[in-house]
Amino acid sequence: MKSISRQFSNQQFFSFVRKEFYHVMRDRKTLLILFGMPVAQILIFGFALTNEVKNTRIVVSDYANDPASRRITERMAASNYFDIERRLVSHREIESAFKEGTIKLALIFPAQFNESLSHGNSAQIQLITDASDPNTANTLVNYASSIIRDYQAELNMLHSVPYSIIPEVRMLYNPQLKGAHSFVPGVMSLILMLVCVMMTAISIVKEKETGTMEILLVSPFKPMLVIVSKTIPYLILSLINVVSILLLSVFLLDVPVNGSILLLFAESTLYITACLSLGIFISIKTATQQAAMTISLMGMLLPTVMFSGFMFPIENMPVPLQVLSNIVPAKWYYIIVKSIMIKGTGLALLWKETLILMAMAIFLLTISLKSFKTRLE
Amino acid sequence: MKEKPDNNQQLTIQVEELSKHFSHFVAVDKITFDVQKGEIFGFLGANGAGKTTAIRMLCGLSAPTSGKARIAGFDVYRQAEQIKKNIGYMSQKFSLYEDLTVTENIHFFGGIYGLTDKQLKSKTRQLIGDLGLEREAKKLVSSLPLGWKQKLSFSVAILHDPQIVFLDEPTGGVDPVTRRQFWNLIYEAAERGITVFVTTHYMDEAEYCKRISIMVDGKIKALDTPSNLKQQFNVPDMDAVFYQIARGAQRGDKNPAA
Amino acid sequence: MEPVILHSITKTYGKEKKLAVDKVSFAVKQGELFGLIGPDGAGKTSIFRILTTLMLADSGSATVEGFDVVKDFKEIRNCIGYMPGRFSLYQDLTVEENLKFFATVFGSSIRENYSLIHDIYVQIEPFKSRRAGKLSGGMKQKLALCCALIHKPSVLFLDEPTTGVDPVSRKEFWQMLKQLKQQNITIIVSTPYMDEATLCDRIALIQNGSILSVDTPEAIVSSYPDLLYAVKAENYYRLITELGRYPGASAAYAFGEHVHLALKRDKGHLQEAKKEKILSYLAGAGIKDATLKETKPTIEDCFIRLLSRNEYERETRQ
Numbered sequence: 001m002k003s004i005s006r007q008f009s010n011q012q013f014f015s016f017v018r019k020e021f022y023h024v025m026r027d028r029k030t031l032l033i034l035f036g037m038p039v040a041q042i043l044i045f046g047f048a049l050t051n052e053v054k055n056t057r058i059v060v061s062d063y064a065n066d067p068a069s070r071r072i073t074e075r076m077a078a079s080n081y082f083d084i085e086r087r088l089v090s091h092r093e094i095e096s097a098f099k100e101g102t103i104k105l106a107l108i109f110p111a112q113f114n115e116s117l118s119h120g121n122s123a124q125i126q127l128i129t130d131a132s133d134p135n136t137a138n139t140l141v142n143y144a145s146s147i148i149r150d151y152q153a154e155l156n157m158l159h160s161v162p163y164s165i166i167p168e169v170r171m172l173y174n175p176q177l178k179g180a181h182s183f184v185p186g187v188m189s190l191i192l193m194l195v196c197v198m199m200t201a202i203s204i205v206k207e208k209e210t211g212t213m214e215i216l217l218v219s220p221f222k223p224m225l226v227i228v229s230k231t232i233p234y235l236i237l238s239l240i241n242v243v244s245i246l247l248l249s250v251f252l253l254d255v256p257v258n259g260s261i262l263l264l265f266a267e268s269t270l271y272i273t274a275c276l277s278l279g280i281f282i283s284i285k286t287a288t289q290q291a292a293m294t295i296s297l298m299g300m301l302l303p304t305v306m307f308s309g310f311m312f313p314i315e316n317m318p319v320p321l322q323v324l325s326n327i328v329p330a331k332w333y334y335i336i337v338k339s340i341m342i343k344g345t346g347l348a349l350l351w352k353e354t355l356i357l358m359a360m361a362i363f364l365l366t367i368s369l370k371s372f373k374t375r376l377e
Numbered sequence: 378m379k380e381k382p383d384n385n386q387q388l389t390i391q392v393e394e395l396s397k398h399f400s401h402f403v404a405v406d407k408i409t410f411d412v413q414k415g416e417i418f419g420f421l422g423a424n425g426a427g428k429t430t431a432i433r434m435l436c437g438l439s440a441p442t443s444g445k446a447r448i449a450g451f452d453v454y455r456q457a458e459q460i461k462k463n464i465g466y467m468s469q470k471f472s473l474y475e476d477l478t479v480t481e482n483i484h485f486f487g488g489i490y491g492l493t494d495k496q497l498k499s500k501t502r503q504l505i506g507d508l509g510l511e512r513e514a515k516k517l518v519s520s521l522p523l524g525w526k527q528k529l530s531f532s533v534a535i536l537h538d539p540q541i542v543f544l545d546e547p548t549g550g551v552d553p554v555t556r557r558q559f560w561n562l563i564y565e566a567a568e569r570g571i572t573v574f575v576t577t578h579y580m581d582e583a584e585y586c587k588r589i590s591i592m593v594d595g596k597i598k599a600l601d602t603p604s605n606l607k608q609q610f611n612v613p614d615m616d617a618v619f620y621q622i623a624r625g626a627q628r629g630d631k632n633p634a635a
Numbered sequence: 636m637e638p639v640i641l642h643s644i645t646k647t648y649g650k651e652k653k654l655a656v657d658k659v660s661f662a663v664k665q666g667e668l669f670g671l672i673g674p675d676g677a678g679k680t681s682i683f684r685i686l687t688t689l690m691l692a693d694s695g696s697a698t699v700e701g702f703d704v705v706k707d708f709k710e711i712r713n714c715i716g717y718m719p720g721r722f723s724l725y726q727d728l729t730v731e732e733n734l735k736f737f738a739t740v741f742g743s744s745i746r747e748n749y750s751l752i753h754d755i756y757v758q759i760e761p762f763k764s765r766r767a768g769k770l771s772g773g774m775k776q777k778l779a780l781c782c783a784l785i786h787k788p789s790v791l792f793l794d795e796p797t798t799g800v801d802p803v804s805r806k807e808f809w810q811m812l813k814q815l816k817q818q819n820i821t822i823i824v825s826t827p828y829m830d831e832a833t834l835c836d837r838i839a840l841i842q843n844g845s846i847l848s849v850d851t852p853e854a855i856v857s858s859y860p861d862l863l864y865a866v867k868a869e870n871y872y873r874l875i876t877e878l879g880r881y882p883g884a885s886a887a888y889a890f891g892e893h894v895h896l897a898l899k900r901d902k903g904h905l906q907e908a909k910k911e912k913i914l915s916y917l918a919g920a921g922i923k924d925a926t927l928k929e930t931k932p933t934i935e936d937c938f939i940r941l942l943s944r945n946e947y948e949r950e951t952r953q
Contacts, residue, residue, distance in 0.1 A: 023725070549675075550675030564871075581891040
């Protein structure tokens with residue numbers, strides 16, 4: 001008898017999930033946005049933003065003023081990327097120029113640049129950049145370095161002994177260059193937040209609005225299962241999005257996944273759980289799709305963008321905001337994904353962040369399940 | 378037809394072979410009728426017969442596919458804006474802003490029809506007095522009983538003294554006493570010369586109209602005074618008349634394509 | 636034991652404790668078609684939601700099929716069918732998908748109880764692969780009824796199933812309910828249309844959250860105490876005004892093509908004399924074409940009378 005009833009509820013459950021998929025699949029416009037948005041965002045962040053570096057004002061502070069330093073400076077000037085202001089400046093002046101935002105990159109040739117190169121076969125150039133805009137900083141450094149590398153390669157063709165010029169990069173304001181390639185983890189935390197919180201909340205509230213929720217509550221189907229089965233399609237959608245973002249980033253943007261894919265998916269599931277719980281919670285507390293949407297956008301998406309560290313480096317924020325950023329699940333997920341993808345970090349170093357995310361997921365799930373009612377208000 | 382507003386003040390609505398097609402679907406099929414000034418005209422029909430589409434055309438909200446129509450003397454094709462200034466509209470679905478007070482609603486709707494502050498003030502006082510809403514003037518509309526809302530909503534719809542007022546199921550769900558009070562308001566408006574164009578599902582209300590039309594499958598199948606229609610079909614009440622006419626409807630419930 | 640029993644159910648909303656249901660008590664008999672008749676905002680939906688375990692009453696008690704609406708809500712949910720007033724089904728699912736879904740959710744299947752819905756379903760079956768959102772009002776209503784019936788409930792709650800539906804579809808819907816009654820399903824239906832009252836076995840008239848009267852439609856009509864005349868004249872508007880001022884009139888109101896005039900019964904006058912008196916009064920007021928006849932009261936007449944008495948009592952209480 002017990003197995004029959006379980007079979008019954010399984011059948012009910014599948015029927016419910018199938019119905020949810022019908023809803024999702026038949027709403028073409030939303031579906032397009034759901035799958036199109038990650039692609040569009042990756043493309044925007046990956047290409048449009050990073051590649052738009054043209055005629056950037058840089059300063060060259062040449063303490064050497066010898067043939068080698070002048071050659072490199074000429075090459076810099078010849079490229080489309082940089083507009084060069086060549087003068088001798090102190091470190092302090094460079095700093096203030098960065099603060100005013102008049103320059104994005106400073107190139108510093110030490111005295112006896114050519115000497116060290118020709119006698120010691122090795123010389124250093126200092127590249128200082130404003131890393132509070134990590135994507136641009138990274139691109140500028142890459143361009144400058146490649147010009148220097150070109151010059152070095154040319155030298156090496158002429159001489160039998162290999163020369164090496166070592167660019168010494170200094171990132172101002174954001175020394176670890178948080179944000180380099182960070183749009184992939186950033187887009188992931190944003191998309192998952194959007195799909196799980198907003199779509200889930202709206203789809204549940206929609207049933208309240210049309211009155212079908214009344215029927216479902218009156219049915220012998222467990223109210224809790226109503227909620228759970230409504231979240232399943234969005235869980236799956238989110239995982240598909242994770243896969244597509246990763247594929248895009250690996251094959252299109254050459255941003256590799258250095259760490260364990262398995263761990264990445266496990267952490268993503270944790271984050272998705274937290275987001276789905278938030279979505280359920282919002283749906284319980286609101287009565288109209290409009291309200292659910294507003295709360296999801298203003299209350300969830302905005303803090304995610306602001307405090308995940310993806311758009312704006314948290315280190316540069318006032319302390320109260322830094323503290324506030326700790327309650328945003330996206331921040332922790334973002335740290336985790338970035339570490340796994342870029343640094344290849346394993347769980348051994350991420351256990352703290354994972355625990356925090358897990359605690360958040362459990363907390364959110366508990367309050368959303370607690371506040372769920374088996375009756376109407 | 379003439380370009381200028383029609384001088385014939387006796388006919389406020391003139392409709393000739395008016396049609397509306399949605400690709401292959403003919404929602405309204407060559408309807409023709411006139412409504413006189415101050416007349417209470419009942420516009421009945423089964424669900425999906427094309428009433429809503431027809432009313433939208435008459436209010437200048439939707440362009441007809443073919444045919445002619447002059448509303449308050451203005452042409453529905455070219456003078457939609459003038460039409461909107463000269464008509465009032467009230468529907469059961471939307472009438473007033475629930476989160477504004479009675480006075481705020483009156484001021485808002487009076488304002489969009491361009492009443493001056495002075496007019497607004499005196500009209501508001503008069504309206505609130507007529508409806509006996511003195512105590513509720515500063516209350517949110519959401520706190521009023523449905524019947525009061527509907528009465529207020531009607532009064533607001535005729536605040537700017539339109540030539541015609543369109544009422545789309547104004548009394549749905551209203552109790553029988555309030556329903557009658559509502560019809561008293563309609564009669565008063567008609568006495569003042571306002572043409573009333575009303576749809577309803579209550580067949581006893583059809584009897585309160587001077588003339589009624591019954592729409593079936595996009596066409597007007599009957600148009601006459603209630604007593605003539607009863608005589609014609611040899612039945613005791615409008616309910617039976619409606620049943621006789623609409624029973625054969627192809628659209629609506631028999632064919633969901635509608 | 637009656638399948639539905641309410642005992643002094645009271646429900647208020649919000650911080651202001653707005654009274655929605657005021658000490659309502661009634662019982663519905665097995666296999667009965669019971670009508671809850673009253674305008675919007677009278678408290679019908681609140682009563683339905685309390686009985687279907689969707690809402691808790693502030694005070695009072697109620698049982699459905701012997702189960703308590705608070706304690707045994709799970710058992711109740713197993714045995715009732717419910718069609719909410721604004722029920723619109725899943726617009727983006729087809730007719731068949733909707734039906735299948737609700738059958739499964741209620742732990743049943745279309746095949747199992749097909750005989751129950753057969754008569755209704757055949758009417759929409761030709762369109763079973765059409766999305767519910769593309770159906771007309773009457774078709775949606777039939778589908779909704781099928782969905783509420785598909786698990787063979789013993790008590791069926793229909794909240795304003797005919798609101799906004801044209802008279803022809805309304806008639807058809809009531810015919811369907813008559814057929815369902817034969818299957819021994821207890822049906823509670825609410826409606827704002829007074830003319831539908833006579834189609835019920837018993838009715839409760841409800842206004843402002845309280846029950847005005849519970850009885851068979853015939854009994855309610857026969858308890859109407861006044862004499863009722865249907866008066867007709869060309870100038871309808873003036874006729875109402877003049878009759879309203881007629882001495883001894885307890886009410887005068889529009890009623891279809893006639894004006895209904897209610898007079899207190901007294902033993903003194905003969906019927907014919909009374910009629911003459913009214914006609915001469917009207918003639919004196921300038922209405923010379925009036926005709927009148929004595930008429931039987933309808934549920935609507937009774938409701939109007941009960942309403943005004945209720946209003947009166949309310950006023951005097953204040």
